[in-house]
Amino acid sequence: MTLKLKEAQRQRAREGSPWTGLWVVVAKEMADHLTSVRMRILEVLIVLTAAGTVYAAIRNLQNTVGQDPFLLMKLFTTAQEPLPAFVGFLGFLIPLIAIALAFDSVNGEFSRRTISRVLAQPIYRDALLMGKFLAGLFTLALVLTVIWLLIIGAGIVGMGVPPSGEEVARSLWFLLASVFYGGIWLALAMVFSIVFRQPATAALACIAVWLFFTVFWEILVGMAAPMLRPVQFGSVEEILAQAQLELALSRLSPNTLYSEVMLALLQPTVRSVGLVLPIQLHGAVLGTPLPLHQSLLLIWPQLTGLIAATILLFAVGYVLFQRREIRA
Protein backbone atom coordinates (compact mmCIF):
# COMPACT_ATOMS: atom_id res chain seq x y z
CA MET A 1 0.00 0.00 0.00
CA THR A 2 2.66 2.48 1.02
CA LEU A 3 4.78 1.28 -1.84
CA LYS A 4 1.99 2.01 -4.26
CA LEU A 5 1.50 5.43 -2.73
CA LYS A 6 5.17 6.21 -3.07
CA GLU A 7 5.13 5.00 -6.64
CA ALA A 8 2.14 7.24 -7.35
CA GLN A 9 3.89 10.22 -5.82
CA ARG A 10 6.98 9.53 -7.83
CA GLN A 11 4.88 9.35 -10.97
CA ARG A 12 3.11 12.61 -10.25
CA ALA A 13 6.32 14.56 -9.90
CA ARG A 14 8.30 15.12 -13.04
CA GLU A 15 11.75 13.65 -13.05
CA GLY A 16 14.88 15.71 -12.94
CA SER A 17 15.55 19.35 -12.29
CA PRO A 18 13.75 22.09 -14.25
CA TRP A 19 17.08 23.89 -14.43
CA THR A 20 18.87 21.19 -16.43
CA GLY A 21 20.61 22.98 -19.27
CA LEU A 22 19.92 26.45 -17.85
CA TRP A 23 23.53 27.63 -17.99
CA VAL A 24 23.99 26.24 -21.48
CA VAL A 25 21.07 28.41 -22.62
CA VAL A 26 22.40 31.43 -20.69
CA ALA A 27 25.86 31.09 -22.25
CA LYS A 28 24.48 30.69 -25.76
CA GLU A 29 22.03 33.59 -25.47
CA MET A 30 24.63 35.91 -23.95
CA ALA A 31 27.07 35.08 -26.71
CA ASP A 32 24.31 35.92 -29.20
CA HIS A 33 23.56 39.24 -27.48
CA LEU A 34 27.16 40.30 -27.20
CA THR A 35 27.97 39.57 -30.83
CA SER A 36 24.78 40.94 -32.35
CA VAL A 37 24.81 44.10 -34.45
CA ARG A 38 21.83 45.34 -32.48
CA MET A 39 23.83 45.39 -29.25
CA ARG A 40 26.80 47.05 -30.95
CA ILE A 41 24.61 49.95 -32.03
CA LEU A 42 23.15 50.34 -28.55
CA GLU A 43 26.59 50.15 -26.94
CA VAL A 44 27.88 52.92 -29.19
CA LEU A 45 24.79 54.98 -28.40
CA ILE A 46 25.12 54.62 -24.65
CA VAL A 47 28.89 55.24 -24.64
CA LEU A 48 28.46 58.40 -26.71
CA THR A 49 25.71 59.61 -24.38
CA ALA A 50 27.82 58.91 -21.32
CA ALA A 51 30.88 60.57 -22.84
CA GLY A 52 28.95 63.70 -23.81
CA THR A 53 27.10 64.18 -20.55
CA VAL A 54 30.01 63.29 -18.29
CA TYR A 55 32.36 65.56 -20.22
CA ALA A 56 29.90 68.40 -19.79
CA ALA A 57 29.53 67.58 -16.10
CA ILE A 58 33.31 67.52 -15.50
CA ARG A 59 33.69 70.90 -17.23
CA ASN A 60 30.98 72.27 -15.03
CA LEU A 61 32.30 70.75 -11.81
CA GLN A 62 35.97 71.62 -12.21
CA ASN A 63 35.31 75.01 -10.64
CA THR A 64 33.76 73.57 -7.50
CA VAL A 65 36.12 70.65 -6.85
CA GLY A 66 36.82 70.36 -3.15
CA GLN A 67 33.63 72.09 -2.06
CA ASP A 68 31.30 69.15 -2.53
CA PRO A 69 31.77 65.89 -0.60
CA PHE A 70 29.68 64.01 -3.17
CA LEU A 71 31.48 64.92 -6.33
CA LEU A 72 31.05 61.51 -7.94
CA MET A 73 27.29 61.69 -7.60
CA LYS A 74 27.35 65.03 -9.33
CA LEU A 75 28.95 63.38 -12.36
CA PHE A 76 25.74 61.48 -12.92
CA THR A 77 23.33 64.25 -12.12
CA THR A 78 24.89 67.49 -13.32
CA ALA A 79 23.27 68.85 -16.43
CA GLN A 80 24.66 71.52 -18.65
CA GLU A 81 22.47 73.17 -21.24
CA PRO A 82 21.56 71.93 -23.76
CA LEU A 83 22.43 68.39 -22.54
CA PRO A 84 20.36 66.78 -19.79
CA ALA A 85 22.19 64.86 -17.05
CA PHE A 86 23.37 61.29 -17.69
CA VAL A 87 20.70 59.86 -15.40
CA GLY A 88 18.08 61.65 -17.49
CA PHE A 89 19.31 59.73 -20.52
CA LEU A 90 19.47 56.47 -18.57
CA GLY A 91 15.75 56.76 -17.84
CA PHE A 92 14.99 56.03 -21.47
CA LEU A 93 18.15 54.28 -22.65
CA ILE A 94 17.69 51.40 -20.21
CA PRO A 95 14.17 50.54 -21.41
CA LEU A 96 15.41 50.78 -24.99
CA ILE A 97 18.25 48.32 -24.39
CA ALA A 98 16.04 45.97 -22.38
CA ILE A 99 13.36 45.93 -25.08
CA ALA A 100 15.96 45.41 -27.81
CA LEU A 101 17.34 42.42 -25.89
CA ALA A 102 14.08 40.57 -25.45
CA PHE A 103 11.37 41.55 -27.93
CA ASP A 104 12.15 38.63 -30.27
CA SER A 105 13.48 36.15 -27.72
CA VAL A 106 10.64 33.62 -27.86
CA ASN A 107 8.80 34.37 -31.11
CA GLY A 108 12.20 34.43 -32.83
CA GLU A 109 12.65 30.77 -31.91
CA PHE A 110 9.25 30.03 -33.38
CA SER A 111 9.85 31.95 -36.60
CA ARG A 112 13.27 30.33 -37.08
CA ARG A 113 11.58 26.98 -36.32
CA THR A 114 14.26 26.10 -33.80
CA ILE A 115 11.90 25.84 -30.84
CA SER A 116 10.76 22.25 -31.42
CA ARG A 117 14.32 21.11 -32.08
CA VAL A 118 15.63 22.73 -28.90
CA LEU A 119 12.75 21.50 -26.75
CA ALA A 120 13.25 17.98 -28.12
CA GLN A 121 16.55 17.97 -26.21
CA PRO A 122 16.53 16.72 -22.61
CA ILE A 123 15.65 20.07 -21.00
CA TYR A 124 12.44 21.58 -19.63
CA ARG A 125 10.84 24.72 -20.99
CA ASP A 126 11.70 26.43 -17.71
CA ALA A 127 15.39 26.31 -18.53
CA LEU A 128 14.87 27.88 -21.95
CA LEU A 129 12.78 30.81 -20.70
CA MET A 130 14.76 31.40 -17.52
CA GLY A 131 18.00 31.12 -19.47
CA LYS A 132 16.86 33.72 -21.97
CA PHE A 133 15.76 36.07 -19.21
CA LEU A 134 18.95 35.70 -17.19
CA ALA A 135 21.08 36.15 -20.30
CA GLY A 136 19.25 39.42 -21.02
CA LEU A 137 19.62 40.59 -17.43
CA PHE A 138 23.33 39.71 -17.32
CA THR A 139 23.96 41.48 -20.61
CA LEU A 140 22.15 44.54 -19.32
CA ALA A 141 24.12 44.41 -16.07
CA LEU A 142 27.35 44.02 -18.01
CA VAL A 143 26.66 47.07 -20.19
CA LEU A 144 25.62 49.20 -17.22
CA THR A 145 28.59 48.11 -15.11
CA VAL A 146 31.00 48.97 -17.89
CA ILE A 147 29.44 52.41 -18.26
CA TRP A 148 29.53 52.86 -14.49
CA LEU A 149 33.23 52.00 -14.36
CA LEU A 150 33.98 54.28 -17.31
CA ILE A 151 32.22 57.19 -15.67
CA ILE A 152 33.99 56.71 -12.34
CA GLY A 153 37.29 56.37 -14.16
CA ALA A 154 36.64 59.50 -16.20
CA GLY A 155 35.73 61.29 -12.99
CA ILE A 156 38.98 60.35 -11.26
CA VAL A 157 41.06 61.32 -14.27
CA GLY A 158 39.08 64.45 -15.07
CA MET A 159 38.84 65.90 -11.58
CA GLY A 160 41.67 64.23 -9.77
CA VAL A 161 39.58 63.33 -6.74
CA PRO A 162 39.19 59.68 -5.75
CA PRO A 163 35.64 58.66 -4.78
CA SER A 164 34.89 57.98 -1.12
CA GLY A 165 33.58 54.63 0.10
CA GLU A 166 30.12 56.05 0.62
CA GLU A 167 30.04 57.38 -2.92
CA VAL A 168 30.99 54.01 -4.36
CA ALA A 169 28.37 52.29 -2.19
CA ARG A 170 25.68 54.74 -3.30
CA SER A 171 26.53 54.37 -6.96
CA LEU A 172 26.59 50.56 -6.60
CA TRP A 173 23.05 50.62 -5.20
CA PHE A 174 22.13 52.90 -8.06
CA LEU A 175 23.60 50.34 -10.47
CA LEU A 176 21.48 47.61 -8.88
CA ALA A 177 18.33 49.72 -9.17
CA SER A 178 19.16 50.44 -12.81
CA VAL A 179 19.52 46.72 -13.58
CA PHE A 180 16.13 45.94 -12.08
CA TYR A 181 14.52 48.91 -13.78
CA GLY A 182 15.83 47.31 -16.97
CA GLY A 183 14.56 43.95 -15.68
CA ILE A 184 10.99 45.22 -15.76
CA TRP A 185 11.26 46.18 -19.42
CA LEU A 186 13.13 42.99 -20.20
CA ALA A 187 10.38 40.86 -18.63
CA LEU A 188 7.69 42.93 -20.36
CA ALA A 189 9.37 42.54 -23.74
CA MET A 190 9.61 38.81 -23.06
CA VAL A 191 5.89 38.55 -22.25
CA PHE A 192 5.09 40.32 -25.52
CA SER A 193 7.49 38.06 -27.40
CA ILE A 194 5.47 35.09 -26.09
CA VAL A 195 2.06 36.66 -26.79
CA PHE A 196 2.76 38.02 -30.28
CA ARG A 197 4.00 35.78 -33.07
CA GLN A 198 5.59 38.61 -35.01
CA PRO A 199 8.72 40.16 -33.47
CA ALA A 200 7.78 43.53 -35.01
CA THR A 201 4.40 43.48 -33.27
CA ALA A 202 6.05 42.63 -29.97
CA ALA A 203 8.57 45.46 -30.37
CA LEU A 204 5.81 47.95 -31.20
CA ALA A 205 3.74 46.83 -28.22
CA CYS A 206 6.74 47.33 -25.91
CA ILE A 207 7.43 50.79 -27.32
CA ALA A 208 3.75 51.64 -26.89
CA VAL A 209 3.79 50.70 -23.20
CA TRP A 210 7.04 52.55 -22.70
CA LEU A 211 5.68 55.70 -24.40
CA PHE A 212 2.50 55.42 -22.37
CA PHE A 213 4.42 55.49 -19.09
CA THR A 214 6.98 58.04 -20.23
CA VAL A 215 4.63 60.58 -21.77
CA PHE A 216 0.97 59.93 -21.09
CA TRP A 217 0.90 58.51 -17.58
CA GLU A 218 1.80 61.80 -15.91
CA ILE A 219 -0.84 63.60 -17.96
CA LEU A 220 -3.47 60.99 -17.15
CA VAL A 221 -2.62 61.06 -13.45
CA GLY A 222 -2.81 64.85 -13.51
CA MET A 223 -6.32 64.59 -14.92
CA ALA A 224 -7.54 61.62 -12.88
CA ALA A 225 -6.57 62.84 -9.41
CA PRO A 226 -8.73 66.01 -9.43
CA MET A 227 -11.65 63.99 -10.78
CA LEU A 228 -11.43 61.26 -8.16
CA ARG A 229 -10.59 63.51 -5.19
CA PRO A 230 -12.01 66.92 -6.10
CA VAL A 231 -11.13 69.90 -3.91
CA GLN A 232 -14.58 71.24 -3.08
CA PHE A 233 -14.08 73.39 -0.01
CA GLY A 234 -10.40 74.11 -0.26
CA SER A 235 -9.56 72.44 3.05
CA VAL A 236 -6.05 71.18 3.77
CA GLU A 237 -7.30 67.58 4.06
CA GLU A 238 -8.81 67.72 0.60
CA ILE A 239 -5.72 69.17 -1.01
CA LEU A 240 -3.55 66.64 0.79
CA ALA A 241 -5.78 63.73 -0.25
CA GLN A 242 -5.62 64.80 -3.87
CA ALA A 243 -1.84 65.18 -3.81
CA GLN A 244 -1.43 61.80 -2.14
CA LEU A 245 -3.64 60.09 -4.70
CA GLU A 246 -1.68 61.73 -7.49
CA LEU A 247 1.59 60.50 -6.01
CA ALA A 248 0.23 56.97 -5.47
CA LEU A 249 -1.02 56.75 -9.05
CA SER A 250 2.17 58.09 -10.55
CA ARG A 251 4.14 55.50 -8.59
CA LEU A 252 2.43 52.78 -10.60
CA SER A 253 4.78 53.74 -13.37
CA PRO A 254 8.24 52.17 -13.18
CA ASN A 255 9.68 55.44 -14.45
CA THR A 256 8.49 57.27 -11.34
CA LEU A 257 9.88 54.56 -9.06
CA TYR A 258 13.22 54.66 -10.81
CA SER A 259 13.53 58.44 -10.79
CA GLU A 260 12.72 58.52 -7.06
CA VAL A 261 15.37 55.88 -6.35
CA MET A 262 17.82 57.84 -8.46
CA LEU A 263 17.03 61.06 -6.65
CA ALA A 264 17.48 59.68 -3.15
CA LEU A 265 20.64 57.70 -3.92
CA LEU A 266 22.49 60.25 -5.98
CA GLN A 267 21.50 63.35 -4.03
CA PRO A 268 22.20 62.55 -0.38
CA THR A 269 20.56 65.79 0.74
CA VAL A 270 17.16 64.57 -0.41
CA ARG A 271 15.16 63.72 2.71
CA SER A 272 11.86 62.65 1.23
CA VAL A 273 10.52 61.49 -2.08
CA GLY A 274 6.90 62.07 -1.11
CA LEU A 275 4.92 64.88 0.40
CA VAL A 276 6.49 66.74 3.27
CA LEU A 277 4.47 68.79 5.71
CA PRO A 278 6.18 71.69 7.46
CA ILE A 279 5.62 69.99 10.81
CA GLN A 280 7.66 66.97 9.70
CA LEU A 281 10.65 69.16 9.00
CA HIS A 282 10.76 70.34 12.59
CA GLY A 283 14.29 69.98 13.89
CA ALA A 284 15.79 68.93 10.54
CA VAL A 285 18.96 70.57 9.41
CA LEU A 286 18.20 71.25 5.79
CA GLY A 287 20.95 70.78 3.26
CA THR A 288 22.93 68.24 5.26
CA PRO A 289 23.39 64.88 3.58
CA LEU A 290 21.71 61.75 4.92
CA PRO A 291 23.84 58.69 5.65
CA LEU A 292 23.51 55.89 3.07
CA HIS A 293 21.33 53.61 5.18
CA GLN A 294 18.84 56.44 5.72
CA SER A 295 18.70 57.16 2.00
CA LEU A 296 18.18 53.44 1.41
CA LEU A 297 15.37 53.32 3.95
CA LEU A 298 13.77 56.19 2.11
CA ILE A 299 13.60 54.37 -1.23
CA TRP A 300 13.36 50.80 0.06
CA PRO A 301 9.71 50.51 -1.07
CA GLN A 302 10.59 51.82 -4.52
CA LEU A 303 13.53 49.43 -4.82
CA THR A 304 11.50 46.39 -3.76
CA GLY A 305 8.74 47.61 -6.08
CA LEU A 306 11.11 47.51 -9.04
CA ILE A 307 12.31 44.01 -8.16
CA ALA A 308 8.79 42.75 -7.45
CA ALA A 309 7.50 44.08 -10.78
CA THR A 310 10.34 42.31 -12.59
CA ILE A 311 9.54 39.00 -10.89
CA LEU A 312 5.80 39.41 -11.43
CA LEU A 313 6.17 40.10 -15.14
CA PHE A 314 8.53 37.17 -15.51
CA ALA A 315 5.99 34.94 -13.76
CA VAL A 316 3.28 36.04 -16.20
CA GLY A 317 5.56 35.22 -19.10
CA TYR A 318 6.44 31.88 -17.52
CA VAL A 319 2.80 30.81 -17.21
CA LEU A 320 2.03 31.92 -20.77
CA PHE A 321 5.05 30.08 -22.13
CA GLN A 322 4.26 26.85 -20.29
CA ARG A 323 0.79 26.82 -21.81
CA ARG A 324 1.90 27.68 -25.29
CA GLU A 325 1.46 24.95 -27.91
CA ILE A 326 4.77 24.17 -29.55
CA ARG A 327 3.45 23.36 -33.01
CA ALA A 328 3.44 26.41 -35.22
Added chain:
Amino acid sequence: MSELMIETHGLSKRYGDVVAVDSLDLAVRQGEVFGLLGPNGSGKTTTILMLLGLTEPTAGSVRVLGLDPARQPLSVKARVGYMPDEVGFYDELTARANLIYIAQLNGLSREEAARRIDEVLERMGLSEVADRPVATFSHGMRRRLGVADVLLKQPQLIIMDEPTQGLDPEGARGFLRIIHTLKEEGITVLLSSHLLHQVQAVCDRVGLFRHGCMELEGTVTELAQRVLGSAYRIQLQADGPAPTLTEALQQLPGVVDVQHQGDGRYQVAAASDLRAEAANAVVSAGGRLLGLDVEAPSLDNIYARYFEEVEHDAEA
Protein backbone atom coordinates in the same frame (compact mmCIF):
# COMPACT_ATOMS: atom_id res chain seq x y z
CA MET B 1 13.47 -8.28 -31.16
CA SER B 2 9.79 -7.77 -30.60
CA GLU B 3 10.25 -5.33 -27.75
CA LEU B 4 7.88 -2.38 -28.13
CA MET B 5 9.57 0.96 -28.64
CA ILE B 6 6.36 2.96 -28.86
CA GLU B 7 3.07 1.91 -27.36
CA THR B 8 -0.06 4.02 -27.07
CA HIS B 9 -3.51 3.11 -25.82
CA GLY B 10 -6.55 5.26 -26.47
CA LEU B 11 -4.33 8.28 -27.02
CA SER B 12 -6.44 11.38 -27.68
CA LYS B 13 -5.85 15.07 -28.09
CA ARG B 14 -8.53 17.73 -28.34
CA TYR B 15 -8.06 21.42 -28.99
CA GLY B 16 -11.35 22.80 -27.73
CA ASP B 17 -13.98 21.08 -29.89
CA VAL B 18 -11.52 19.96 -32.51
CA VAL B 19 -10.36 16.38 -32.15
CA ALA B 20 -6.79 16.21 -33.42
CA VAL B 21 -6.10 12.62 -32.40
CA ASP B 22 -8.86 10.19 -31.51
CA SER B 23 -8.10 7.17 -29.30
CA LEU B 24 -5.01 6.01 -31.10
CA ASP B 25 -3.56 2.56 -30.48
CA LEU B 26 -0.10 2.41 -31.92
CA ALA B 27 2.65 -0.15 -31.46
CA VAL B 28 6.07 0.14 -33.00
CA ARG B 29 8.53 -2.71 -32.50
CA GLN B 30 12.23 -2.43 -32.06
CA GLY B 31 14.26 -2.14 -35.25
CA GLU B 32 11.39 -1.48 -37.63
CA VAL B 33 10.65 1.53 -39.80
CA PHE B 34 7.09 2.62 -39.29
CA GLY B 35 5.35 5.13 -41.54
CA LEU B 36 2.49 7.36 -40.48
CA LEU B 37 0.48 8.25 -43.56
CA GLY B 38 -2.33 10.63 -44.02
CA PRO B 39 -3.46 13.91 -45.47
CA ASN B 40 -2.40 17.20 -43.89
CA GLY B 41 -4.22 17.92 -40.66
CA SER B 42 -4.95 14.27 -39.92
CA GLY B 43 -3.14 14.34 -36.58
CA LYS B 44 0.30 12.97 -37.49
CA THR B 45 2.33 15.86 -36.06
CA THR B 46 0.17 16.07 -32.93
CA THR B 47 0.78 12.35 -32.33
CA ILE B 48 4.53 12.87 -32.69
CA LEU B 49 4.51 15.80 -30.25
CA MET B 50 2.66 13.68 -27.70
CA LEU B 51 5.21 10.89 -28.10
CA LEU B 52 7.93 13.38 -27.20
CA GLY B 53 6.04 14.94 -24.30
CA LEU B 54 5.95 18.31 -26.06
CA THR B 55 2.16 18.29 -25.92
CA GLU B 56 0.06 16.82 -23.13
CA PRO B 57 -2.43 14.15 -24.25
CA THR B 58 -6.07 14.83 -23.35
CA ALA B 59 -6.63 11.14 -22.63
CA GLY B 60 -4.96 7.78 -23.01
CA SER B 61 -1.52 6.50 -22.25
CA VAL B 62 1.82 6.68 -24.01
CA ARG B 63 4.93 4.61 -23.49
CA VAL B 64 8.09 5.41 -25.36
CA LEU B 65 10.98 3.03 -24.66
CA GLY B 66 8.89 1.95 -21.70
CA LEU B 67 8.84 5.47 -20.25
CA ASP B 68 6.03 7.99 -19.88
CA PRO B 69 6.98 11.09 -21.92
CA ALA B 70 4.72 13.34 -19.85
CA ARG B 71 6.34 12.32 -16.55
CA GLN B 72 9.86 11.35 -17.57
CA PRO B 73 10.46 13.75 -20.44
CA LEU B 74 14.18 14.14 -19.82
CA SER B 75 14.89 10.41 -20.07
CA VAL B 76 12.69 10.10 -23.16
CA LYS B 77 14.19 13.12 -24.90
CA ALA B 78 17.73 11.97 -24.12
CA ARG B 79 17.11 8.71 -26.00
CA VAL B 80 14.79 9.80 -28.81
CA GLY B 81 15.90 11.93 -31.74
CA TYR B 82 13.31 14.20 -33.29
CA MET B 83 13.51 15.91 -36.63
CA PRO B 84 10.65 18.41 -37.06
CA ASP B 85 8.92 18.89 -40.41
CA GLU B 86 10.58 22.21 -41.06
CA VAL B 87 13.86 21.85 -39.27
CA GLY B 88 15.29 25.24 -38.32
CA PHE B 89 18.77 26.32 -37.26
CA TYR B 90 20.35 29.49 -35.95
CA ASP B 91 21.25 30.94 -39.33
CA GLU B 92 23.99 33.26 -38.15
CA LEU B 93 25.86 30.42 -36.41
CA THR B 94 27.96 27.81 -38.20
CA ALA B 95 26.79 24.24 -38.60
CA ARG B 96 29.30 23.19 -35.96
CA ALA B 97 28.18 25.86 -33.50
CA ASN B 98 24.57 24.77 -33.93
CA LEU B 99 25.54 21.19 -33.14
CA ILE B 100 27.70 22.25 -30.17
CA TYR B 101 24.65 23.92 -28.60
CA ILE B 102 22.60 20.73 -28.98
CA ALA B 103 25.49 18.61 -27.65
CA GLN B 104 25.74 20.84 -24.57
CA LEU B 105 22.00 20.67 -23.99
CA ASN B 106 22.43 16.89 -23.98
CA GLY B 107 25.12 17.23 -21.34
CA LEU B 108 27.97 15.86 -23.45
CA SER B 109 31.50 16.69 -22.36
CA ARG B 110 33.54 19.01 -24.58
CA GLU B 111 35.77 16.23 -25.98
CA GLU B 112 32.92 13.80 -26.48
CA ALA B 113 30.87 16.51 -28.21
CA ALA B 114 33.74 17.44 -30.56
CA ARG B 115 34.32 13.80 -31.43
CA ARG B 116 30.66 13.03 -32.11
CA ILE B 117 30.14 16.25 -34.08
CA ASP B 118 33.06 15.44 -36.42
CA GLU B 119 31.66 11.96 -36.81
CA VAL B 120 28.07 12.94 -37.68
CA LEU B 121 29.14 15.79 -39.98
CA GLU B 122 31.46 13.39 -41.81
CA ARG B 123 28.69 10.86 -42.08
CA MET B 124 26.24 13.38 -43.52
CA GLY B 125 28.85 14.71 -45.95
CA LEU B 126 28.93 18.13 -44.33
CA SER B 127 32.54 18.15 -43.08
CA GLU B 128 33.65 20.70 -45.65
CA VAL B 129 30.93 23.19 -44.83
CA ALA B 130 31.01 22.64 -41.06
CA ASP B 131 32.36 26.10 -40.35
CA ARG B 132 30.07 28.00 -42.69
CA PRO B 133 27.01 29.80 -41.34
CA VAL B 134 23.84 27.78 -41.80
CA ALA B 135 22.30 30.76 -43.65
CA THR B 136 24.36 29.73 -46.69
CA PHE B 137 23.02 26.14 -46.69
CA SER B 138 20.63 24.74 -49.29
CA HIS B 139 17.41 23.03 -48.28
CA GLY B 140 18.93 19.58 -48.75
CA MET B 141 21.98 20.47 -46.65
CA ARG B 142 19.73 21.71 -43.85
CA ARG B 143 17.88 18.39 -43.88
CA ARG B 144 21.17 16.50 -43.65
CA LEU B 145 22.28 18.78 -40.84
CA GLY B 146 18.94 17.91 -39.22
CA VAL B 147 19.87 14.21 -39.33
CA ALA B 148 23.35 15.01 -38.00
CA ASP B 149 21.66 16.88 -35.16
CA VAL B 150 19.46 13.87 -34.38
CA LEU B 151 22.33 11.37 -34.54
CA LEU B 152 24.42 13.46 -32.17
CA LYS B 153 22.72 12.02 -29.10
CA GLN B 154 23.03 8.46 -30.45
CA PRO B 155 19.31 7.77 -30.17
CA GLN B 156 17.57 4.42 -29.90
CA LEU B 157 14.53 5.79 -31.68
CA ILE B 158 14.31 8.50 -34.33
CA ILE B 159 11.10 10.31 -35.12
CA MET B 160 10.99 12.24 -38.39
CA ASP B 161 8.14 14.47 -39.43
CA GLU B 162 7.86 14.72 -43.23
CA PRO B 163 11.59 14.05 -43.73
CA THR B 164 11.62 14.24 -47.54
CA GLN B 165 9.30 17.19 -47.97
CA GLY B 166 10.72 19.83 -50.28
CA LEU B 167 13.69 17.73 -51.41
CA ASP B 168 14.46 17.17 -55.08
CA PRO B 169 14.14 13.53 -56.28
CA GLU B 170 17.88 12.87 -55.94
CA GLY B 171 17.94 14.41 -52.46
CA ALA B 172 14.90 12.36 -51.45
CA ARG B 173 16.53 9.14 -52.68
CA GLY B 174 19.66 9.99 -50.72
CA PHE B 175 17.52 10.55 -47.69
CA LEU B 176 15.81 7.20 -48.04
CA ARG B 177 19.24 5.56 -48.22
CA ILE B 178 20.11 7.26 -44.94
CA ILE B 179 16.98 5.84 -43.34
CA HIS B 180 17.94 2.40 -44.66
CA THR B 181 21.36 2.60 -43.02
CA LEU B 182 19.78 3.72 -39.75
CA LYS B 183 17.56 0.64 -39.86
CA GLU B 184 20.59 -1.55 -40.52
CA GLU B 185 22.20 -0.15 -37.39
CA GLY B 186 19.20 -1.29 -35.42
CA ILE B 187 17.69 2.15 -34.82
CA THR B 188 13.92 2.21 -34.82
CA VAL B 189 12.47 4.90 -37.07
CA LEU B 190 9.01 6.44 -37.02
CA LEU B 191 8.35 8.76 -39.92
CA SER B 192 5.35 10.62 -41.16
CA SER B 193 4.79 11.49 -44.76
CA HIS B 194 2.29 11.92 -47.50
CA LEU B 195 4.74 11.02 -50.24
CA LEU B 196 3.57 7.48 -50.68
CA HIS B 197 6.06 5.83 -52.98
CA GLN B 198 8.87 6.97 -50.69
CA VAL B 199 7.16 5.56 -47.64
CA GLN B 200 6.58 2.34 -49.49
CA ALA B 201 10.25 2.11 -50.42
CA VAL B 202 11.51 2.39 -46.87
CA CYS B 203 8.83 1.39 -44.34
CA ASP B 204 8.29 -2.05 -42.89
CA ARG B 205 4.82 -1.19 -41.72
CA VAL B 206 2.53 1.77 -42.25
CA GLY B 207 -0.49 3.25 -40.50
CA LEU B 208 -3.12 5.20 -42.41
CA PHE B 209 -4.38 8.29 -40.58
CA ARG B 210 -7.63 10.03 -41.19
CA HIS B 211 -9.31 12.64 -38.97
CA GLY B 212 -7.10 11.69 -36.04
CA CYS B 213 -7.74 7.96 -36.24
CA MET B 214 -5.36 5.33 -37.45
CA GLU B 215 -7.80 3.43 -39.60
CA LEU B 216 -5.53 0.86 -41.17
CA GLU B 217 -2.24 -0.61 -40.12
CA GLY B 218 0.08 -3.26 -41.47
CA THR B 219 2.59 -4.02 -44.20
CA VAL B 220 1.89 -2.59 -47.61
CA THR B 221 0.89 -6.03 -48.92
CA GLU B 222 -1.53 -6.54 -46.04
CA LEU B 223 -3.11 -3.17 -46.63
CA ALA B 224 -3.45 -3.91 -50.33
CA GLN B 225 -5.29 -7.13 -49.62
CA ARG B 226 -7.60 -5.39 -47.22
CA VAL B 227 -8.33 -2.29 -49.27
CA LEU B 228 -8.03 -3.45 -52.84
CA GLY B 229 -9.21 -6.94 -52.04
CA SER B 230 -6.18 -8.16 -53.93
CA ALA B 231 -2.59 -7.22 -53.80
CA TYR B 232 -1.43 -8.04 -57.34
CA ARG B 233 -2.69 -6.90 -60.69
CA ILE B 234 -1.67 -9.00 -63.63
CA GLN B 235 -1.81 -7.42 -67.08
CA LEU B 236 -2.27 -10.06 -69.70
CA GLN B 237 -2.55 -9.90 -73.46
CA ALA B 238 -3.74 -12.91 -75.44
CA ASP B 239 -5.41 -13.87 -78.71
CA GLY B 240 -8.42 -16.10 -78.46
CA PRO B 241 -12.14 -16.13 -77.68
CA ALA B 242 -12.62 -13.60 -74.87
CA PRO B 243 -15.39 -15.35 -72.88
CA THR B 244 -13.50 -18.64 -72.79
CA LEU B 245 -10.28 -17.01 -71.64
CA THR B 246 -12.05 -14.90 -69.06
CA GLU B 247 -13.73 -17.97 -67.62
CA ALA B 248 -10.49 -19.91 -67.58
CA LEU B 249 -8.74 -17.14 -65.69
CA GLN B 250 -11.57 -16.72 -63.22
CA GLN B 251 -11.40 -20.35 -62.27
CA LEU B 252 -7.83 -20.05 -61.04
CA PRO B 253 -7.57 -20.28 -57.26
CA GLY B 254 -6.70 -16.90 -55.73
CA VAL B 255 -8.10 -14.79 -58.56
CA VAL B 256 -10.49 -12.14 -57.35
CA ASP B 257 -11.56 -10.41 -60.50
CA VAL B 258 -10.97 -10.58 -64.24
CA GLN B 259 -11.71 -7.71 -66.56
CA HIS B 260 -11.60 -7.90 -70.32
CA GLN B 261 -10.46 -4.49 -71.50
CA GLY B 262 -10.88 -5.18 -75.23
CA ASP B 263 -8.28 -5.75 -77.89
CA GLY B 264 -7.23 -8.97 -76.16
CA ARG B 265 -6.13 -7.26 -72.97
CA TYR B 266 -7.14 -8.62 -69.59
CA GLN B 267 -6.59 -7.36 -66.10
CA VAL B 268 -6.50 -10.03 -63.42
CA ALA B 269 -6.68 -9.08 -59.76
CA ALA B 270 -5.20 -11.73 -57.51
CA ALA B 271 -4.10 -12.27 -53.95
CA SER B 272 -0.65 -13.41 -55.02
CA ASP B 273 1.61 -13.38 -58.03
CA LEU B 274 -0.22 -15.79 -60.36
CA ARG B 275 1.62 -15.09 -63.60
CA ALA B 276 2.68 -18.65 -64.26
CA GLU B 277 -0.75 -20.09 -63.49
CA ALA B 278 -2.44 -17.44 -65.65
CA ALA B 279 -0.15 -18.19 -68.59
CA ASN B 280 -0.88 -21.86 -68.18
CA ALA B 281 -4.62 -21.24 -68.06
CA VAL B 282 -4.57 -19.13 -71.23
CA VAL B 283 -2.60 -21.73 -73.13
CA SER B 284 -4.78 -24.62 -71.95
CA ALA B 285 -7.89 -22.68 -72.96
CA GLY B 286 -6.52 -22.50 -76.49
CA GLY B 287 -5.37 -18.88 -76.42
CA ARG B 288 -2.08 -17.43 -77.64
CA LEU B 289 -0.27 -15.58 -74.92
CA LEU B 290 1.23 -12.30 -76.18
CA GLY B 291 2.15 -10.36 -73.09
CA LEU B 292 2.25 -10.77 -69.35
CA ASP B 293 3.10 -8.31 -66.65
CA VAL B 294 2.50 -7.91 -62.95
CA GLU B 295 1.99 -4.76 -60.98
CA ALA B 296 3.11 -5.03 -57.37
CA PRO B 297 0.75 -3.43 -54.85
CA SER B 298 1.28 0.28 -54.73
CA LEU B 299 0.59 2.42 -51.71
CA ASP B 300 -0.64 5.11 -54.06
CA ASN B 301 -3.42 2.81 -55.21
CA ILE B 302 -4.28 1.75 -51.67
CA TYR B 303 -4.33 5.31 -50.45
CA ALA B 304 -6.39 6.63 -53.34
CA ARG B 305 -8.83 3.73 -53.20
CA TYR B 306 -9.16 3.83 -49.44
CA PHE B 307 -9.86 7.53 -49.13
CA GLU B 308 -12.13 7.38 -52.18
CA GLU B 309 -14.15 4.63 -50.54
CA VAL B 310 -14.36 6.40 -47.23
CA GLU B 311 -15.46 9.67 -48.82
CA HIS B 312 -18.01 7.71 -50.82
CA ASP B 313 -19.41 6.06 -47.71
CA ALA B 314 -19.57 9.38 -45.94
CA GLU B 315 -21.60 10.89 -48.75
CA ALA B 316 -23.99 7.95 -49.04
